Amino acid sequence: MKHGRDDRSFEFDPGPLIRPFAVTRGRAGKDLHQLDIITLVVAVRPEADVAGLDREYGDILRMCQGRPLSVAEISAKLGLLLAAVKVLVSDLINSGHLIYRSPPPPTSGRPDIKLLQAVLDGVRNL
Amino acid sequence: MAFETSDPTAGSPGLTGVRAVKLLVAGGFGVGKTTLVTAVSEIKPLRTEERLSAIGAGVDDLTGVERKTTTTVALDFGRITINQDVVLYLFGTPGQDRFWFMWRELSVGALGAVVLADTRRLDDSFGSIDFFESREIPFIVAVNCFDGAEVYDEEEVRLALDLEAHVPVQLCDVRDRDSSKRVLVRLLEHLMTVATAGATASRW
Numbered sequence: 358m359k360h361g362r363d364d365r366s367f368e369f370d371p372g373p374l375i376r377p378f379a380v381t382r383g384r385a386g387k388d389l390h391q392l393d394i395i396t397l398v399v400a401v402r403p404e405a406d407v408a409g410l411d412r413e414y415g416d417i418l419r420m421c422q423g424r425p426l427s428v429a430e431i432s433a434k435l436g437l438l439l440a441a442v443k444v445l446v447s448d449l450i451n452s453g454h455l456i457y458r459s460p461p462p463p464t465s466g467r468p469d470i471k472l473l474q475a476v477l478d479g480v481r482n483l
Numbered sequence: 484m485a486f487e488t489s490d491p492t493a494g495s496p497g498l499t500g501v502r503a504v505k506l507l508v509a510g511g512f513g514v515g516k517t518t519l520v521t522a523v524s525e526i527k528p529l530r531t532e533e534r535l536s537a538i539g540a541g542v543d544d545l546t547g548v549e550r551k552t553t554t555t556v557a558l559d560f561g562r563i564t565i566n567q568d569v570v571l572y573l574f575g576t577p578g579q580d581r582f583w584f585m586w587r588e589l590s591v592g593a594l595g596a597v598v599l600a601d602t603r604r605l606d607d608s609f610g611s612i613d614f615f616e617s618r619e620i621p622f623i624v625a626v627n628c629f630d631g632a633e634v635y636d637e638e639e640v641r642l643a644l645d646l647e648a649h650v651p652v653q654l655c656d657v658r659d660r661d662s663s664k665r666v667l668v669r670l671l672e673h674l675m676t677v678a679t680a681g682a683t684a685s686r687w
Contacts, residue, residue, distance in 0.1 A: 394531075394589065395503040395572050425501050427572060429560055433529035438555060440534055460503055460592045468678035472569065473594065476504060477671035479565030483523060483664050
């Protein structure tokens with residue numbers, strides 16, 4: 358993706374309006390892990406030391422302690438765009454702080470009947 | 484790199500076996516998508532935003548503007564923990580036509596969809612129906628019966644929307660939790676039927 362206009366956004370603190378892009382240091386394109394909106398991530402170490410990490414990294418690690426959260430939930434809780442959260446989460450996967458599980462790739466016309474049954478049972482029991 | 488292909492089922496007790504699935508709730512603007520999600524979600528529906536990228540060129544509505552060169556689109560979603568292994572996410576898809584590129588990302592891997600229709604504005608449903616039909620994503624049509632709206636029966640709706648015979652139509656009131664729940668149950672039963680038929684057909 359082209360973000361020529363972002364180049365200057367991390368040279369200074371431009372304030373809250375541009376911060377969602379500044380936190381990714383202008384990177385927005387490549388989702389190294391093909392993160393999906395419902396990819397689940399969880400902190401590798403329950404008591405991750407977030408000191409020394411940038412604020413947004415620390416926030417993500419804290420909210421992913423002991424229970425998996427989706428990229429969508431992290432985005433909503435942080436108030437950051439999905440694209441920005443995917444970059445930050447990718448960084449934390451690369452640094453070994455998070456592990457992830459993406460939804461299975463679209464199957465070639467083979468829905469998982471056991472999975473569907475489980476979801477149906479779960480919704481019936483709501 | 485170590486986690487590029489990390490087996491997500493190994494390494495962290497918190498993630499063993501857990502998987503996420505999604506269903507979509509589509510329909511025209513103001514038809515009650517978020518209300519339906521709210522009725523059944525275990526969490527207060529969350530709102531996430533995605534940027535309209537190059538595909539949004541020509542978009543003139545600056546809802547949720549970051550900067551004047553960037554436009555975002557909001558997406559409301561809820562969550563239902565099915566059991567310790569499965570988490571279900573429900574996404575209310577943006578209603579406006581020009582946000583369909585979001586649907587493409589959203590629709591990848593979706594189990595199925597609810598097209599929520601308002602009998603006063605049935606035309607608003609055609610876009611969603613065409614989209615799911617063309618992508619072969621199984622769906623049902625749920626007719627939200629607003630107060631004061633003329634009540635049609637399922638067959639009238641089916642005819643008006645030119646639905647194929649196998650697509651279920653269900654009347655509902657999305658403000659009511661049980662009614663919304665029944666919509667999801669109907670969808671999942673339909674998905675089971677489609678999946679079972681597909682499994683049988685592929686065995687020839």
